[in-house]
Amino acid sequence: MPAVNDKTGGNMKKIKRFEKIRHEPTNVKELLTEMKDVSELITDLAYSAVIFDIREIAEEVKELESRMDKLLYQIRLTAMLATRTVEDAEQFSGLLQVASAAEDISNAAGDIVRLLDTKIENRPFLPSLLQKADEKIRIIHLPEKSPMSDKTIGELNVEAETGVRIIAIRKGERWVYNPGDSIILSGGDMLIVRGVDDGYIRLKGFAEGKRGLNNE
């Protein structure tokens, strides 16, 4: 099943990105920013995979986990090459510690989705263990005639308007992870979202054409 990650590109693009990482110098800031972003996304994805028992998301978590290995390797190389003085080395050592912590977090996310390898009858309680949080992970189905249909996520400004972040979207057989502002929503899409209760209720009502996005 083809998967698209708005950050890392589709499968084809993904391979390209890895090659780019191997041959071209990349700067430490961009590497670290991506590592931070991935470490936050990957835990949300891991919890979603376990809560809703979705294999595709679990696979994406594993891919992101290996991407983090590569990013960590690259940031180490880049930092070493940039080190000239003892002060540089001391500061870079702290920076690499942060990068390595982000990678540890991703590995933990990978371990979370491996819980799905346990027979399903041994883990019926798993969703409820993770579902009661301040910011809950939930599913919203867009009906065919949803007011959100044919609009981009950026246009709707979903996260700033509702406090709910779209973590992943299933479009037919295809998944989009960490959708960016340019992703167009369509009727029939299934959104996996993370956020506070009142924002979720508002977004769900709007998605189903029952209310405006902003009114009480």
Place this chain on the structure above:
Amino acid sequence: MNEIEELFLEMKDTSELMIDLAYSALLYNSREIAEEVFNLEEMIDELNANIQKSSVSSAVNDGNVEKALVILRLANCIESIADGAMEIADVVLRDIEPHPILKMSVMESDTIITRVVVDEKSVLADKTLGETKLTSKTGMWVIAIRREKSWFFGPDENTVLKKGDIILARGPKEGEEDLIKIASGRKRRV
């Protein structure tokens, strides 16, 4: 909610707060925030120990070893996430100033962290966080509040905001401006 569910709720929320605080500590080079991450880590250890106890004793009672194992493994994963947060915060507690790139990365990531002061004219003053619906209206999630010399970490919906409070929040870049306007009193509706 049974006991284990409650422990997991606490553990997951705490580990996420720790990550937010760890990045905040980097952004503002704040030892106080970094130290809180270490305090929370102790809480995580305690929660994990309690989860271990109840899961083992439930296995003894109902003989369901597989179930107990899944619970133990999940708790360990969350503990590892919390450890990651601690590693990040640790960088701030060294005697060397964190590399400036760390701050830039936190500022440029998908989820940003920002700091605003609640003005006396702000609609936020003297309201609880729940009443303000700040998160669902701006996308910004409050991580911590500083009032004079004290910090409130991980406030909940019942936490009352006061004029002069410094709010530390995380969320999308698009939500930051709104939060600033609301906190400064330039925008009278949340």
